[in-house]
Amino acid sequence: MLTKRIIPCLDIKNGRVVKGVNFIGLKDAGCPVELARQYNDQLADEIVFLDITATNESRQTMLEVVKRVAREVFIPLTVGGGIASTGDVKALLNSGADKVAINSAAVNNPQLITELAEIFGSQCIVVAIDVKKHQNEWLVYTHGGSKATGIEIRSWIDQVVRRGAGELLITSIDTDGSRNGFDLELYRLLGQTRVPIIASGGAGRLQDFADVLGLTNVSGALAASVFHYQQLSIIQLKRKLHRLGVRIRL
Numbered sequence: 001m002l003t004k005r006i007i008p009c010l011d012i013k014n015g016r017v018v019k020g021v022n023f024i025g026l027k028d029a030g031c032p033v034e035l036a037r038q039y040n041d042q043l044a045d046e047i048v049f050l051d052i053t054a055t056n057e058s059r060q061t062m063l064e065v066v067k068r069v070a071r072e073v074f075i076p077l078t079v080g081g082g083i084a085s086t087g088d089v090k091a092l093l094n095s096g097a098d099k100v101a102i103n104s105a106a107v108n109n110p111q112l113i114t115e116l117a118e119i120f121g122s123q124c125i126v127v128a129i130d131v132k133k134h135q136n137e138w139l140v141y142t143h144g145g146s147k148a149t150g151i152e153i154r155s156w157i158d159q160v161v162r163r164g165a166g167e168l169l170i171t172s173i174d175t176d177g178s179r180n181g182f183d184l185e186l187y188r189l190l191g192q193t194r195v196p197i198i199a200s201g202g203a204g205r206l207q208d209f210a211d212v213l214g215l216t217n218v219s220g221a222l223a224a225s226v227f228h229y230q231q232l233s234i235i236q237l238k239r240k241l242h243r244l245g246v247r248i249r250l
Contacts, residue, residue: 004241017228076098077097079101080102129156140156169200196220
């Protein structure tokens with residue numbers, strides 16, 4: 001059985017790490033290079049770097065920041081934001097990213113997933129999916145959670161996996177930044193998939209990580225504010241999860 005992963009997320013705006021609640025009310029949380037170095041030293045399993053306004057501002061991810069972060073970490077680095085072509089992916093991989101995350105562009109052009117998987121390999125193609133619950137179903141959103149698509153989450157997962165996505169990063173907009181726990185109902189609904197799922201949105205305490213990693217089939221838990229503002233230390237969190245019986249890399 002594979003070990004579960006603890007993954008800090010760096011949401012970037014104007015070259016700084018920011019964090020909000022339900023995708024709004026963004027506040028400064030620090031320098032991406034400094035935070036990445038800290039998380040690398042704290043034994044994070046991976047780092048996710050998201051340029052959260054790149055799509056809405058119709059520009060590419062800031063390559064120089066990616067290069068600076070990549071020089072500081074020796075764990076997998078996933079980068080997303082504003083990726084819309086094979087050229088964008090090539091530039092990011094050449095800048096030091098190990099994987100790329102696509103979201104809005106994948107919804108606008110699902111064939112892009114197929115093309116990227118064929119050219120670069122599924123192992124480095126992550127499809128990020130932002131979802132919000134409407135009545136009794138979870139629907140996909142794009143453009144930083146601001147644009148409804150009407151697409152149901154399970155049908156979208158089926159399509160992106162079929163097209164070659166190697167991993168899924170699924171964020172619950174309803175719980176994002178709330179620190180009230182991950183959306184266990186959502187991740188239980190998704191069940192077992194052919195590719196790993198990273199859960200995102202809502203982490204606030206140790207038990208939240210223990211619940212999502214122990215009670216659902218996700219392979220990793222992603223969080224931001226609890227790490228940025230030092231409510232939780234990654235290494236201490238991993239040691240406690242290990243003592244609770246969660247298979248974790250130390």
